[in-house]
Amino acid sequence: MLLLCLLLLSSFLVGVFLWAVCQHFLTADIPSTLQHPIKLRFLHCMFLYMVILAEIFEKLGICSKLRFLQLLQNGVRVKRDARLVVTDLYLGTTPVRLFQPKAASSSPRRGIIFFPGGGGFLGSLDSYHNLCSQLAVETDSVLLLIGYRKLPDHHYPCIFQDCLNTSILFLKGLKTYGVDPSRVVICGDSLGGGNVACVIQHLVGRSDLPRIRAQVLIYPVTQVINLQLPSHQQNRNVPFLSQKIMMICMLKYLVVNFHWWDTILSGAFIPPDIWRKYSKWLSSDNIPKSFRKPGYQPEFHGPFNEAAYLENKHLFDITNAPLLGDDEVIAQLPEAFLVSCENDVLRDDTLLYMKRLKDQGVPVMWYHVEDGFHGSLIFFDKKFFFFPCALKIINAVISYITSI
Structure with a gap:
């Protein structure tokens, strides 16, 4: 049962990511003057992925969209400077x-x-x-x-x-x-x-x-x-x-x-x-x-x-x-x-x-x-x-x- 749940969850997350990738290529413009366009595309896909997950969680009543994105932001690593x-x-x-x-x-x-x-x-x-x-x-x-x-x-x-x-x-x-x-x-x-x-x-x-x-x-x-x-x-x-x-x-x-x-x-x-x-x-x-x-x-x-x-x-x-x-x-x-x-x-x-x-x-x-x-x-x-x-x-x- 646990394995089935993990498979379903993995399929769900992969499906959401693929949808985010599609959204990126359908809507995003990457100007020619930008350096590292592939890196920017990847980051934007990840950004859209998180936004879509946030929207899904909000509709399911799990967490509001903005609070989910704020929670992800709080995971940023803080560097201590001596x-x-x-x-x-x-x-x-x-x-x-x-x-x-x-x-x-x-x-x-x-x-x-x-x-x-x-x-x-x-x-x-x-x-x-x-x-x-x-x-x-x-x-x-x-x-x-x-x-x-x-x-x-x-x-x-x-x-x-x-x-x-x-x-x-x-x-x-x-x-x-x-x-x-x-x-x-x-x-x-x-x-x-x-x-x-x-x-x-x-x-x-x-x-x-x-x-x-x-x-x-x-x-x-x-x-x-x-x-x-x-x-x-x-x-x-x-x-x-x-x-x-x-x-x-x-x-x-x-x-x-x-x-x-x-x-x-x-x-x-x-x-x-x-x-x-x-x-x-x-x-x-x-x-x-x-x-x-x-x-x-x-x-x-x-x-x-x-x-x-x-x-x-x-x-x-x-x-x-x-x-x-x-x-x-x-x-x-x-x-x-x-x-x-x-x-x-x-x-x-x-x-x-x-x-x-x-x-x-x-x-x-x-x-x-x-x-x-x-x-x-x-x-x-x-x-x-x-x-x-x-x-x-x-x-x-x-x-x-x-x-x-």
Whole structure:
């Protein structure tokens, strides 16, 4: 009986994996500029395999889809670095992980506040531990990694609130951690990068807090309004952030009814007067022509659906679209280091935000990775699953932070 159960289980798992492989080859685009395409295909098949298993377990009532994926994420191996003291603690009610170099320093060190990505449901302290260890060691900085609240229990605006409140508490206690108040950098990737932009804007004018020295945004989310930009069209089926996954994460976190999927994707929820006001920042006309590949169809916003707008006005909030910040606020932001990947659905979010900052006189350094893809940074230390683009990104970030 046990043998029969094992055979049935094995057949089930093999069948699910074969279905995942079929899904990959039917839906995924692997751009020619990507290095190690076979490795990427394998990883994407495994990703789809886990997602399909999660969906099956949810339908069977065994475990919710998001919790299953979070459980798998928690299996990431955490590397201990003898050069660091790592402490888990709480700032307010938010769990954080503090990385402090052991070596003595004659003066206060640089500080880094890091917001992880993960689509609103991934991005645990453990999954970002190795990356933050590397940043802390290589830049000789005290680094604070923030473990904000996530789906499925928490929704908008919890992530922004946790990032903002925890940053404020850290900034008020810099002396406790041996951090130089004039050398604090806020850094994040993907959703975390978008929250860097939001938090930085909300800290402008706070005379009771140290001024942030710089912001580092790695393939960030800077708006959720124009989803017909060139990169959204060109890279909509590129692993690991396809347009479908992006939409699912966005709608779930922002508590948007899936009924509005097509309306939001097409831009029909944008009132004509609001588009006229913000198109100077949101339009694909702001994207350099070199990034518009043949076959790109310019965005078409219409016919306007007022019901969709009224239900989803929060998509225009600055906490969801820092690109729409006031000129007076943008002009006061600290210098920025922006990272974009060519094969990323969010590539143009970075390009739009770069132009927005430059137009207001904010110093910007931009690093574009031709063979990069969304989420690649997390693979920087994964040995067999290592991608050169990941090392390029982390080395560029380290080089920038150590230069300021």
